[in-house]
Amino acid sequence: MEKQGKTQPQLRTRRPSRLSRSCIILAISLFLFSFMLPSRTSFFQNQEHKSNIAKVQKCAIENLKSDLSFLDAASPIEEYEFLDRRDRLARALVASEADAFILEPGYTFQYYGNISQSDWEPWEPEERPFLMLVLPRISGGVISAKTAFLAPYFEEGRVRMLGIPSREPELEIVIWEEHWDPYSTLIESQLFSGLADRKPKIVIDEEMRDFIARGLANAGFQTQGLTPEVELVRQIKSSTEVEVLRAVNTGTVAAVRAMRPCLVAGLTENEVRDILDASLLSIGFSLFFNIVLFEEDGALPHCGFVVGQKKLTHETMVVIDVGAHYLGYSSDICRRFFIDGAAKPKRACLNFLSFFSDKMGLFKQVPHVETELHAEKLRVWKIVLDAQTAAASQFKPNNSAANVDLAARKVIEEAGYGYGFTHRLGHGIGIKGTIFQLEFNHILTTSPYLNKWNTKVALQPGMTFTNEPGIYLEGKFGVRHEDIYLITENGEAELLTGRRAAGPYSP
Numbered sequence: 001m002e003k004q005g006k007t008q009p010q011l012r013t014r015r016p017s018r019l020s021r022s023c024i025i026l027a028i029s030l031f032l033f034s035f036m037l038p039s040r041t042s043f044f045q046n047q048e049h050k051s052n053i054a055k056v057q058k059c060a061i062e063n064l065k066s067d068l069s070f071l072d073a074a075s076p077i078e079e080y081e082f083l084d085r086r087d088r089l090a091r092a093l094v095a096s097e098a099d100a101f102i103l104e105p106g107y108t109f110q111y112y113g114n115i116s117q118s119d120w121e122p123w124e125p126e127e128r129p130f131l132m133l134v135l136p137r138i139s140g141g142v143i144s145a146k147t148a149f150l151a152p153y154f155e156e157g158r159v160r161m162l163g164i165p166s167r168e169p170e171l172e173i174v175i176w177e178e179h180w181d182p183y184s185t186l187i188e189s190q191l192f193s194g195l196a197d198r199k200p201k202i203v204i205d206e207e208m209r210d211f212i213a214r215g216l217a218n219a220g221f222q223t224q225g226l227t228p229e230v231e232l233v234r235q236i237k238s239s240t241e242v243e244v245l246r247a248v249n250t251g252t253v254a255a256v257r258a259m260r261p262c263l264v265a266g267l268t269e270n271e272v273r274d275i276l277d278a279s280l281l282s283i284g285f286s287l288f289f290n291i292v293l294f295e296e297d298g299a300l301p302h303c304g305f306v307v308g309q310k311k312l313t314h315e316t317m318v319v320i321d322v323g324a325h326y327l328g329y330s331s332d333i334c335r336r337f338f339i340d341g342a343a344k345p346k347r348a349c350l351n352f353l354s355f356f357s358d359k360m361g362l363f364k365q366v367p368h369v370e371t372e373l374h375a376e377k378l379r380v381w382k383i384v385l386d387a388q389t390a391a392a393s394q395f396k397p398n399n400s401a402a403n404v405d406l407a408a409r410k411v412i413e414e415a416g417y418g419y420g421f422t423h424r425l426g427h428g429i430g431i432k433g434t435i436f437q438l439e440f441n442h443i444l445t446t447s448p449y450l451n452k453w454n455t456k457v458a459l460q461p462g463m464t465f466t467n468e469p470g471i472y473l474e475g476k477f478g479v480r481h482e483d484i485y486l487i488t489e490n491g492e493a494e495l496l497t498g499r500r501a502a503g504p505y506s507p
Contacts, residue, residue: 056262060279063258074247076327079165082114086145090136092229094143101134103205111431113164128152129182129212148172150186183219203230236462248326249484250498255279256320256335257507263339269294270308280324288323298478301423314341317377317477328431332466334482335507380471381504384479387411387469395485395493397461401454408469417471424451426466463487
């Protein structure tokens with residue numbers, strides 16, 4: 001028997017070394033990490049951003065609440081003042097040779113009837129006329145106001161529950177049934193029975209809707225718009241009104257000023273708006289309007305397109321145009337500013353970045369462009385402030401509204417930016433300031449108006465105005481400074497916003 005040959009060695013699979021296995025695991029881990037990193041990074045960045053917003057909000061509110069002395073002198077309008085307003089209105093109606101002033105729920109109704117904004121919701125203007133009438137009555141040579149109302153029959157009890165101040169023990173209400181003509185019912189009532197055969201001459205409020213004005217005219221009333229005498233009643237503010245206006249406007253500026261040092265890069269326009277809103281609410285103000293715009297978004301006075309997502313940087317010109325309500329009165333202020341610069345990096349890091357950028361040839365042209373734009377922002381900021389100063393010097397009794405506007409316009413035109421001052425200088429302010437409904441492009445302000453053609457209106461002590469010159473460079477940025485001024489007897493206007501802006505880092 002032959003000897004068997006040597007057994008052939010069996011083929012064996014070579015096991016990877018520990019090093020090879022480690023490389024495979026590392027490769028797989030890197031592959032998975034490359035997919036997970038963006039989502040993990042986004043998650044943590046989002047959490048950090050939310051934390052930043054909360055910190056900024058807390059900082060802003062704490063800064064604002066550190067000094068609330070601007071609220072100390074403000075108090076609600078008392079009942080006697082509403083009655084006095086109507087008596088002054090009655091005297092204005094006699095001077096206007098009018099038999100009555102007629103208005104429906106709105107700002108003017110609030111002014112004369114003590115219907116606060118919070119009460120508008122249960123009684124907004126609707127298709128059934130609910131009207132207030134103020135009629136002059138003369139007794140012993142003294143002119144006083146008689147106040148009455150036109151209301152649907154089924155709403156009579158509701159009208160009496162409004163708590164409208166009255167000298168009479170019970171409100172006088174002319175009621176009408178659903179199948180009656182309310183306007184004919186009013187003209188045939190005892191309110192106008194002493195006018196013989198002539199048509200009652202009535203002044204209708206500027207807020208009155210057209211169908212009601214036409215209904216009154218068709219029923220036989222001789223209607224006319226606001227007369228200068230009637231407008232002047234609301235334009236001249238009492239000392240109580242002035243203190244409320246001072247509180248709400250100073251407080252609104254204080255809220256912006258308290259928020260600014262807390263702001264950080266990366267916040268959006270909407271986030272800054274929400275932070276400011278929360279700050280105003282924290283001190284008992286109610287929200288009115290709030291426009292926050294960055295850079296070229298602020299190059300139109302009231303914007304006019306969808307904004308909100310532009311992010312804040314240290315070079316951003318921040319635009320804030322904001323108003324709030326307090327005790328029934330409005331604020332309307334505007335500030336332009338920069339946020340504080342970023343913390344300086346460590347010297348070693350700074351040297352490395354400088355060396356790297358030099359070697360790679362990066363950023364050689366950018367500093368010149370940014371510096372030129374920044375310099376223009378600072379220059380325009382100062383020009384607009386100088387224009388505001390010039391206008392403030394013209395707030396004197398008996399000066400014309402036109403002269404105030406022209407003083408500001410002259411400064412801006414001489415600086416070469418006349419083309420960028422595209423609106424009037426300002427408007428009156430009281431219970432009504434500026435209403436912005438941007439989605440409908442609806443803006444509502446109150447007289448008198450400060451524009452270069454308004455030569456007929458003479459300023460009177462007690463009038464309050466916005467002073468808001470601006471320069472708008474489309475595609476780049478816009479600057480507007482807005483403060484509130486009171487015309488005084490001594491000829492030097494009184495600032496009702498605490499203090500003006502001191503610099504682009506001190507609004």
